[in-house]
Structures are given as C-alpha cells and as structure tokens.
Amino acid sequence: MTASLIAALPALPIIAPLLTAILLIAGPSRRAQRTLGLAGSLATLAASIALVLLTRGGQVMPIQAGGWAAPYGITLVADMLGALMVLIAALIGLVGLVFTIASGRDDRFVHAGWQFLLTGINWAFLTGDLFNLYVAYEVMLISSYFLLTHGTTQRQAREAFGYVAINLVASMFFLFGVALIYSATGTLNMAHLAERVPLAPAGTVRAASMMLLVAFGTKAAIFPFYFWLPHAYAIPPGGVAAFFGGMLTKVGVYSLFRVFTIVFPSGGPDPLLLWSAAGTMLFGVLGALAQDSVRRILSFHIISQVGYMIMGLALAGQLGIAGGIFYILHHIVVKSGLLLVGGAIEETQGTDRLDRLGGLARTNGVLALAFVVCALSLAGVPPFSGFFAKLLLIRAGLEVGQYGVVAVSIVVSVLTLMSMLKIYTTAFWGPGEPRRAPARLVAPAAALALITIAVGLRPQVLYSLTSTAAAHLTQPARYIGTVLKK
C-alpha cells in the first residue's frame, strides 16, 4: 500500500489540482468553492513536500503512464529540480489564493481556473517528454488567458489579446522545434533524446535547439523576447498577478534549464545565452527605472531577474546551474511577495501610481517592513536569500572567467536597489495619510518575507538541495538510466 502510494506520488501534484478543478467547474456555492480551492492547494503542497523529502538524496522517481516502457510511453519524472519547482509552485499557489480570497476577487470560475493553472504548471515541471511539455504549457497558458481576461475591461481585453498572440507564436516555434527534433532522432522522451541527439545530424539539432530557445525564451521573457511581459502582468488583480509574476515565466526558465542541459548540453559557457542574459538583466532594470507605478516597476524587474537565472544556465558549470536554481527559488518567493505588497496597495488605495501615493509607512508599518525585506532581498543585500543567490552566480562567473557578465550583474543589482528606493521614497514616505490595509491582505506578503529571511539565515539547506538538482542536470547519467530502466 505505502510502496504503491510512494510510486504514484510524482503524479499527485498534477492529479490533485486537476480533480479539484473538475469539482469546482460544477459550480458549488462560494463558501464551498473557497474550501475546495484551499483544500486542493493544500493537498498539492503536501504531495510536493513529500516529493522533495523523497528525492532529497538524489533519487529519480519516474512513472510510466499506462505501463508502457520509457521511450514509447508517456513518462512523468520527479527529480530534485522538478520536486523543488513543484514545491514552490504549490506554495505560491496557496499564498496567492489566500490573497485572492482575502481581497474578494474570487468570483465565478476563478477557483477552477486557478487549479487548472496549478495543474499545468506542475505538469510542466514533472513531465519527461517534450511533447507533453507542450501540452502542459498549453493547459497552463489557456488557464492563464482565462484568469487574465476574467471580468474583462476594455484595457484588459486589449493587453490580453497581445499576450495570447505572442504565446501562440511561441507555441508555433515550440511545435516546429518538436517536429525537427523528432525527424532527426525519432524520439521525444528527454532521457532518450539525451542519448540520441549526439548521433543525429548536427544541423537539424542546431535548428531544433534554436526553435526551442525562441519558444522557451519567449515564455521566460529573456532578451530580446521580453517586450510582452510588463503589459500583460500589470492588468490582473493582485493575487493573480503574484502567481503569474512568480511562476509563469519561471516555467519557461525551468524548461530552458531542463532542455539545454540534458538534451542539448553545452561543453562550456554558451556565448549566445551569456549575451542574452546580460541583455535581459540590463534592459529589464532600465525599463523598471522609467516606470511610474508600483506594479509596472515590479513587472519590469521580473525581466531583469530572469537574466540572472539565464546567467547561471549560460555559465554551464555545476556551481552556475546550482546558483541559477537557487536564484529561481529565491526570486519566486521574493517577487510574489513584492507583487502581493503592490496588490495590497492597489486594493486599499485604489491605485498603484507613484504620484498618487505617499506616507504608506506611517499607517502600514508591517506592509512597509515586508516590502523592505523583499526589496532588499531582490537587490541582493546580505542577510537575505538574494545575497546568497547572487554570490553563487558571481562566484561561478569568476570561476570560468566571464568577467563581463559578472560586472553587468553587479551594476544591475545597484540599479535594482535604486528603483526599489524610488518606490519606497515616494509611496512609503512623503506626505499623505493613506488608508490602513487590513491584516488579511498584509499577511500573505509578510509570510513570504519571513521565508526569504529564513532562507537567508540558513542558506546551506537550500544550497545542498539545489546542488543535488544541478548534479542531475550536469551529469544526467542517473536521470537517463533511471528513466530508461538500464
């Protein structure tokens, strides 16, 4: 009984929210919807915690759907990286849902859409098959289209149309890449691809990897494919924006980490990705400096932070990739926390434009504290988790002698701090007696701020987990062997 339950565990973070979503579509009363939604998120969180504990020692847990052996059937794989990503998705899903309920923005089918989104995200993290990754992306994207356009105003509809269009074009590139790689190797299972790609014609493989880079890069908002993000993420209500801003682009980043290490490994630092990482960091933060509302500044910061993660991937060593994964996890917590602060400001003050805000620190002490902790962590100031994430990346960069990208990353940290100061000095200081945000809107952001402090105090716990995850990606022999049952 327990053995079979443990064997089925990698499927649970997908099945739990899916079943919850199906129940929610039946349209029970508001109270039942809230209970069900929270229960589904909690069940996913419990399953993902169990997964992290089970894969902690570097185990790889595959599930062969339908009993078909690996290259023929559909494979779900939970390794350390997948388990950590599922854990963070479940956590942010729960916190964002609590905020959405607290701010009363959960009318009609929001709960069902939320659970479907969680299904798609977890599926993308756990699949071991390129085409399944595409399907998971689409489940996630269609749910995100729904949450984005829900209760549409005219401005939302216009921005959402661009978001849908850009994602459709990216999906087209994804399918082109899948077709090319299938014609070159005759398989789509990632572990099987890792074995067959070195034998395939180099030109086709190169073309396929570029197609997939464009597809994942667009979804991850890396330079030069980032232009759509700030428009799309500034429109939904606070809780949804926090979930989107924290998780959705990171699914693209995760896919880049997975595919460009196991399937298309690069021997050393990849110049194309390094340039892209530097561009992403720089243009994101420069865009942020030019904005004049809290959530738009934060949306531009998502772009610049993705640059750091790509920097870790581009450096290609185990330290770089471990640093990149550390950065992803740290960033999701901190960014969602900041977006929840922005959401709480917008819910209580009715606007998040900097020129209409002021004096928030006087009436909202806890909110200001949560903002300061998250902002300093985002900028990489020592006692918080961001410092250790950046330290790992900078050390990895110095080790392989990529001084240019290290310099850019340090400059961008300073610029990040500058734009955070801009929010703090205009919105939290200055004149004005703004309304006090109720505790239920402040608590979710405060909880995430506490997590970043906890990680900052004991970074070695998370670092040992991320370096296990990075070891799977840089030496994929164990991953391949377990999935293909060798």
Next chain:
Amino acid sequence: MTTLVALLVGTLVATGFYLLLGKSLVRQIIGLSLLSHAAHITILLSAGLRGGVPVISATRGPMTDPLPQALILTAIVISFGVTAFLLALGYRMHLFGGEEKHGKEKRDDR
C-alpha cells in the same frame, strides 16, 4: 512531394505573419490559426510521407510512423480551443468598440 508540402508550410507561415501584422482583429486571428496549422503540417512531415497506412493497414510493408499523427491530433485540438478563445475575446473587444482602438496605445484609462 516532401518539397511541395515544405513549400506549403512556408506559404502558410508567410501568410500567417502577413495577416498577423495587419490591423484588423479578425485577420489577426486567422493569421494566428494559419501559423499553428503550419506547425501541425511540419509535425506530419517529420514522420516522412512515404509508407502505407499505419496500424490498420491490410498490406505488409513499410508503414508511416503513426506517432506524429497522434501528436498533431492533440495539437489541433489545442489550437482549436485557443482559436475559439481568441474569437470570444475578439467579440468582447468588438462589443467594447475595441476593434478600432486595437493597436493604438492609450495607456492611461484606469
């Protein structure tokens, strides 16, 4: 035959992008669905076009790889769903009188 189908894919991509770059909302939606169909046909091509009907073929001999057909079936369903969503969204924008305004940046209406 393969060359002809590859040319068809190229035409679909070119037409799709041309329509997508236009101003009319309906044309943009049609362009997007042409683009996804180009991708579907490319997946079909990845199996190769020679060989008999797979799985249920009465004749023995070389068969076409059936997997890409399963893949495009999934992909077509997904693109059908997204196109339906886009049409609904486009209708919503039309109700708002959004078609004329679409594409013009008018940021500050909150």
